[in-house]
Amino acid sequence: MKRPSFCLVCLLGLVxxxxxxxEPAVVIGTFSSLENATALQNTAADNRRIAPMRDVRVVQxxxxxxxxxxxxxxxxxxxxxxxxQQTAQGNGYAxxxxxxxxxxxxxxAVGDNLGADPFLAAERVRQRHRDADPQKVAPAxxxxxxxxxxxxxxxxxxVQRDERSWRPSSRQPKGDTSLxxxxxxxxxxxxxxxxxxxxxxxxxxxEDGALDLRTMVQHDVGNWSLELAHTALVQYGKGLSLGxxxxxxxxxxxxxxxxxxxxxxxxxxRHRSLHRFDRLxxxxxxxxxxxTVGRQAVSWGxxxxxxxxxxxxPFAPTAVDRDYKAGDDLVLVERLFDNGHDxxxxxxxxxxAQDLVSSEVASTAAKWHGYAGLVEFELIAxxxxxxxxxxxxxxxxxxxAVLRSDIAMRRGISQSQQNxxxxxxxxxxxxxxxxxxxxxxxxxxxxxxxDFGLTELPSPLMSVPVNLQAGLARGExxxxxxxxxxxxxxxxxxxxxxxxxxxxxxxxxxSSLLQMQFAYDVGQNQxxxxxxxxxxxxxxxxxxxxxxxxxxxxxxxxxxGGDRIYLRWAGYF
Numbered sequence: 074m075k076r077p078s079f080c081l082v083c084l085l086g087l088v089x090x091x092x093x094x095x096e097p098a099v100v101i102g103t104f105s106s107l108e109n110a111t112a113l114q115n116t117a118a119d120n121r122r123i124a125p126m127r128d129v130r131v132v133q134x135x136x137x138x139x140x141x142x143x144x145x146x147x148x149x150x151x152x153x154x155x156x157x158q159q160t161a162q163g164n165g166y167a168x169x170x171x172x173x174x175x176x177x178x179x180x181x182a183v184g185d186n187l188g189a190d191p192f193l194a195a196e197r198v199r200q201r202h203r204d205a206d207p208q209k210v211a212p213a214x215x216x217x218x219x220x221x222x223x224x225x226x227x228x229x230x231x232v233q234r235d236e237r238s239w240r241p242s243s244r245q246p247k248g249d250t251s252l253x254x255x256x257x258x259x260x261x262x263x264x265x266x267x268x269x270x271x272x273x274x275x276x277x278x279x280e281d282g283a284l285d286l287r288t289m290v291q292h293d294v295g296n297w298s299l300e301l302a303h304t305a306l307v308q309y310g311k312g313l314s315l316g317x318x319x320x321x322x323x324x325x326x327x328x329x330x331x332x333x334x335x336x337x338x339x340x341x342x343r344h345r346s347l348h349r350f351d352r353l354x355x356x357x358x359x360x361x362x363x364x365t366v367g368r369q370a371v372s373w374g375x376x377x378x379x380x381x382x383x384x385x386x387p388f389a390p391t392a393v394d395r396d397y398k399a400g401d402d403l404v405l406v407e408r409l410f411d412n413g414h415d416x417x418x419x420x421x422x423x424x425x426a427q428d429l430v431s432s433e434v435a436s437t438a439a440k441w442h443g444y445a446g447l448v449e450f451e452l453i454a455x456x457x458x459x460x461x462x463x464x465x466x467x468x469x470x471x472x473x474a475v476l477r478s479d480i481a482m483r484r485g486i487s488q489s490q491q492n493x494x495x496x497x498x499x500x501x502x503x504x505x506x507x508x509x510x511x512x513x514x515x516x517x518x519x520x521x522x523x524d525f526g527l528t529e530l531p532s533p534l535m536s537v538p539v540n541l542q543a544g545l546a547r548g549e550x551x552x553x554x555x556x557x558x559x560x561x562x563x564x565x566x567x568x569x570x571x572x573x574x575x576x577x578x579x580x581x582x583x584s585s586l587l588q589m590q591f592a593y594d595v596g597q598n599q600x601x602x603x604x605x606x607x608x609x610x611x612x613x614x615x616x617x618x619x620x621x622x623x624x625x626x627x628x629x630x631x632x633x634g635g636d637r638i639y640l641r642w643a644g645y646f
């Protein structure tokens with residue numbers, strides 16, 4: 074169906090009392106069912122998943138003669154579309170893409186009055202959903218909700234951060250700056266098993282914590298956008314003397330990145346302070362093209378707990394902090410096509426051990442994202458470090474649920490060891506949300522397989538295969554074994570209080586990692602999480618204490634295991 078001319082649209086709008094205009098928007102879901110599209114719309118608005126945005130809309134489009142319903146996020150302004158897409162991709166909507174959509178001018182929307190209090194505007198959209206009949210909401214096919222492991226609350230932190238971004242009441246066509254701050258505190262205490270090799274240095278318990286202030290600036294001028302994010306961080310804990318910290322904030326090293334944007338301020342035996350730039354990039358964008366150069370985050374694949382299709386600093390299944398994904402120094406080229414498909418081409422620059430920029434440690438990758446009927450798919454090809462990497466991802470609605478699968482084929486990671494074997498990594502997951510007793514329930518299950526993993530842990534654990542070693546060292550693998558099952562979900566006890574549970578089970582030794590968290594909205598601009606992490610399994614199992622040696626007396630020395638309790642607070646302004 075051809076788009077009518079602008080004049081015709083305006084004429085029809087005047088006749089009907091409504092005026093339409095084309096605006097950039099972020100598409101987070103496409104459905105043949107209006108009910109499913111409306112469910113995703115309500116869920117995205119209620120859970121504050123994505124921001125900065127003024128509204129979540131459902132718009133209609135035609136594809137191959139079929140009427141489809143797209144759920145779109147409307148940014149506060151045209152210059153905010155890119156930031157909104159990145160936030161969406163990092164908080165459960167990995168396939169989010171940009172499109173121009175025709176929206177009603179003057180329709181009631183969140184934050185249409187840009188001079189209004191953004192706190193009140195965000196609350197209005199949440200209240201709108203709370204007042205609705207939950208039986209009519211039926212939040213099926215809500216998109217990829219995040220599980221509890223890693224620790225965060227369905228991307229709420231990032232959303233609250235952006236909902237509270239200051240914007241001027243009268244936006245200028247050129248030259249617009251946004252400034253956002255997030256202050257976060259974290260504290261945890263963990264018990265050490267009797268035979269743990271760190272017990273002699275740390276005692277029976279270890280206490281860790283962190284405090285950080287993140288400053289985010291984005292400046293838009295015409296077709297250009299500049300992004301900067303700076304973090305000032307203080308870490309403390311017994312484990313720092315051993316180069317370890319069980320606290321929330323993980324600092325990805327800049328040693329092998331193209332740019333070293335991290336600087337230590339003070340480094341002691343039990344504390345460390347530093348500052349760094351985790352985003353520093355410039356982007357040029359047209360209606361169909363975008364080119365971004367500099368440090369930025371890229372997220373690929375559709376995994377919930379495991380990310381086999383995302384080789385660019387993926388989050389660990391047990392990572393605590395998922396507010397912001399670590400960025401890479403890269404060039405990203407994006408192309409949007411008229412049929413809704415889009416393509417990405419990127420090149421990551423890195424330095425080798427000799428501090429030289431080298432193609433041997435670089436990554437060049439391409440991704441095609443598109444649709445085939447009700448199936449949404451991604452095709453990936455990459456030269457990643459010294460290995461070839463190919464992947465395919467697909468998702469399809471199954472009743473009220475969404476079924477997804479990611480399959481990656483990659484050559485043996487360490488070719489320096491003359492290992493040319495190909496291995497398969499993949500996930501299959503399904504998730505669903507539904508109302509129960511006037512509350513929203515979310516549940517998911519995910520199976521993960523890694524051909525490069527072990528089927529049995531050596532005892533004592535002295536070495537692992539070279540491919541697994543290389544993946545662990547680069548932060549692409551986080552577990553030792555070959556097959557895992559993750560299940561979990563969340564329940565909303567109150568609009569301000571939710572409970573989440575995630576269990577990750579090693580299918581080879583039946584040991585499990587468990588996590589439970591309660592999240593409470595203390596106020597409009599702050600929230601708290603109280604959580605527990607524990608494990609089950611026998612001696613020698615992966616999630617139980619693992620034997621790493623023995624004393625001369627024969628007493629085993631172990632690593633891992635034990636319980637951890639944590640408390641987290643975050644404020645946004």
